[in-house]
Amino acid sequence: ADIKAGRQIASAQCRTCHGLDGIAQIPVAPHLAGESEIYLQTQLKAFRSGKRTNEMMDVVAKNLTDDDIANVAAWYSAIKISVEMPE
Amino acid sequence: ADIKAGRQIASAQCRTCHGLDGIAQIPVAPHLAGESEIYLQTQLKAFRSGKRTNEMMDVVAKNLTDDDIANVAAWYSAIKISVEMPE
Numbered sequence: 001a002d003i004k005a006g007r008q009i010a011s012a013q014c015r016t017c018h019g020l021d022g023i024a025q026i027p028v029a030p031h032l033a034g035e036s037e038i039y040l041q042t043q044l045k046a047f048r049s050g051k052r053t054n055e056m057m058d059v060v061a062k063n064l065t066d067d068d069i070a071n072v073a074a075w076y077s078a079i080k081i082s083v084e085m086p087e
Numbered sequence: 088a089d090i091k092a093g094r095q096i097a098s099a100q101c102r103t104c105h106g107l108d109g110i111a112q113i114p115v116a117p118h119l120a121g122e123s124e125i126y127l128q129t130q131l132k133a134f135r136s137g138k139r140t141n142e143m144m145d146v147v148a149k150n151l152t153d154d155d156i157a158n159v160a161a162w163y164s165a166i167k168i169s170v171e172m173p174e
Contacts, residue, residue, distance in 0.1 A: 003173065021170050027123040033170040036114040052139055080171040083108050083120040086090065 001037070006075030009068055013060055014076075022079045034081035040073035088124070093162030096155055100147055101163075109166045121168035127160035 011020055014032070019025050022033025032040065046052035047061035048069075064072070098107055101119070106112050109120025119127065133139035134148035135156075151159070 021172050023168075023170060024123065024126075027125045028129070030117070030122050030126050031120075031168065033118075033168070035117050036111065038114045039111075039117050042115070078173045081110075081118065081120070082169050082171075083110060084167040085108050086165045 001070040001074035003071070003074045003078055005068075006071035006073070009064075009072040010075050014072065017056065018076075022076045022081075032076040033079040035076060037070075037073045037077045040076055041069050044069045044073070088157040088161035090158070090161045090165055092155075093158035093160070096151075096159040097162050101159065104143065105163075109163045109168075119163040120166040122163060124157075124160045124164045127163055128156050131156045131160070 007020070010018075014020075015025075017024065017026055017029040018032045022031055022035075024031045043052060044061050044064060047054065047057040048064060050058070094107075097105075101107075102112075104111065104113055104116040105119045109118055109122075111118045130139060131148050131151060134141065134144040135151065137145070
């Protein structure tokens with residue numbers, strides 16, 4: 001997969017809701033930062049096929065090729081995340 | 088919502104795949120750390136109703152009450168995340 005190509009897709013089609021860095025910009029969208037490539041690919045393909053549905057994602061996913069999906073999954077997956085639990 | 092009750096649910100029913108801290112332990116499961124309460128609640132209710140399907144989550148979600156869902160969503164949502172993009 002081509003991470004730079006994935007970054008371009010993320011910047012053009014994902015960032016308004018999910019952030020270029022994978023931190024969601026709106027509460028109804030999930031963070032994508034650091035999610036596994038297989039998870040991201042599976043979900044994008046599920047939106048594309050209609051197995052999983054969401055008003056926004058149905059529209060976005062149907063225009064993505066398998067290569068696009070592999071590339072954008074590689075981008076978000078490559079973001080490192082760290083967490084801090086509440087006391 | 089009761090975060091401590093949510094932590095107990097997470098520890099008993101979610102952690103094997105999603106981690107108590109919301110960092111996924113297996114590639115097919117997503118990280119949940121810091122996701123919004125509304126996103127987490129919507130997805131759990133979608134698994135419970137069958138709108139969204141997944142072999143594992145179908146089983147887990149069907150035993151959760153609305154209060155359980157609110158509480159476990161509050162737990163994972165309260166985890167702070169930070170990210171670092173690739174160069």
